[in-house]
Amino acid sequence: MRKNRFAALLLAGALAAGMAGCGAQPQEESPGVAVSPSAQPELEAGKVAVLYYDFEDAYLSNVRESLDVSLEDAGLTYQDYDCANDQQTQDQAVDTALADGCSILAVNLVSSGDQQAAQAILDKAAAAGARVIFFNRPVEEMDQEGALLGAEAYRDMVAFVGTDAPQAGHLQGQMIGSYLLNHYDEVDRNGDGIITYALLQGEDDNAEAVYRTQYSVEDANLLLTQGGRPELIYFDPEGTHSFQVDESGAWSAEAAQAYMTDNLAEFNEAKGNMIELVICNNDEMAQGAITALQAAGYNTGDIGGKTIPVFGVDATPTAQALIAQGMMTGTVKQDHEAMAAAICQLAQASAGGAGLADAAASLVAGDSTYSLAEGLDNKIYVAYATFTVR
Structure with missing residues (x-):
């Protein structure tokens, strides 16, 4: 059943490739066909692609609803992508978003904790001059914290918004x-x-x-x-x-x-x-x-x-x-509104020219809901809280 959905998504994405993202009422695009770096148009400051691992995830549906509102209120152009729990589909979505001129990629990685998948996205973004805000799902192996987020090669072009596992x-x-x-x-x-x-x-x-x-x-x-x-x-x-x-x-x-x-x-x-x-x-x-x-x-x-x-x-x-x-x-x-707000604030700061590490520091300094991972200045934790017990 999912495979049929993947095919439909890819077909829809291919038809939509090259269309600009919209603002107040974004279409929920599917990934399109990969476009070579040489064919990419100039990136547009403040144009955001949000790539969700799967629209069917209940928690992330709440994040998406809040983030859409936050990005709209911030005056940022944005486009949502459903990657349908398939890493290849997400990789193609990255190509489509960059070809469409998105300068900020907010990525909910499909292959959780897969450094190779995360690095491939980072390398594509770096080559195009875009920035990446990973969120919710880990991008590094459990014993490899900082391997990507702390790498000098990606300094100031990457950040992470998630939780202290x-x-x-x-x-x-x-x-x-x-x-x-x-x-x-x-x-x-x-x-x-x-x-x-x-x-x-x-x-x-x-x-x-x-x-x-x-x-x-x-x-x-x-x-x-x-x-x-x-x-x-x-x-x-x-x-x-x-x-x-x-x-x-x-x-x-x-x-x-x-x-x-x-x-x-x-x-x-x-x-x-x-x-x-x-x-x-x-x-x-x-x-x-x-x-x-x-x-x-x-x-x-x-x-x-x-x-x-x-x-x-x-x-x-x-x-x-x-x-x-x-x-x-x-x-x-798990505070979906706080997660969405952090992603939006990082995107807004990046659109204004700030490095993501500086933007993360400013965000954490101004709100006790957030903290930084030990030893990393671009990995933001959103605090958990007990909701209720009968």
Whole structure:
């Protein structure tokens, strides 16, 4: 199904190649055919291309909505591209945007943490005289921080706006641990004194996913043991890992729903081995898990009904509604408005001639929502925050 969408996107992009981006009501263009550097027109100051890894991502849909408004209010010309979770499609979008005269590329990298993919985009931008603002998805391997962002070759032409990956996991783990200590007997449905959990991870090697998986459990266990309770136990004793990965890399509700449907067929109250807690790397996966639980008679929001605690990350509008309805327990807010504002301010400063490192320093100095990564003056972190717990 996605492959058909890719073909449609590429065809639409080919027809649209060479058309200028618009301002107040941008068309959501698809990538077009690659254009050689020699054919590129002169870049236009303040013309921005925003390349999203996938329009279908719920959190990034919120970022896109906020960023469109911010760029419009800032008077910048912009164009949104849907890269449909395909790196080749994104590479072609970069070529199209540069050929169209975009001097600023805001890139939500498809291949998360893939330095080769990120460097290829940087090299194309550098050759054309454009600047790159990576956002949301890591551009370096977990043990290679600064390999690209700190490279002298890209000085002042690149910045990153994202989050401090471990922070979400720590906040989620502390939230889970505190909740369980206050509701232990209620959550321990089979009364064996141990709480079993399922964990749904967005991607295999994504730093955000890895740290959320690690610290959500580690920090919850720390609080539990300090409170005189045993550590959490993964629901499937025969599982190779203590988590289940969305193999598509899309962090999707569909993958989470499929996993939980299968899980509940084998691990349920009738067999005395019910999953008693669900931890999700994002709210979209939490939504899918809740759909599966509801099909099994749980998390309906009915007073006195059976509820399995489900925790996510992002604080999307859907998650907030699920929490308000008593169907979801808690989430960690990833501030899409603050992320969009930071990207816009960097783009605006760059359009005015400022280097991105100087623009990042000015942004962080003026707003406590932001901080800089240690040792890097162009990597901006947007703070996470606990949203709510029932």
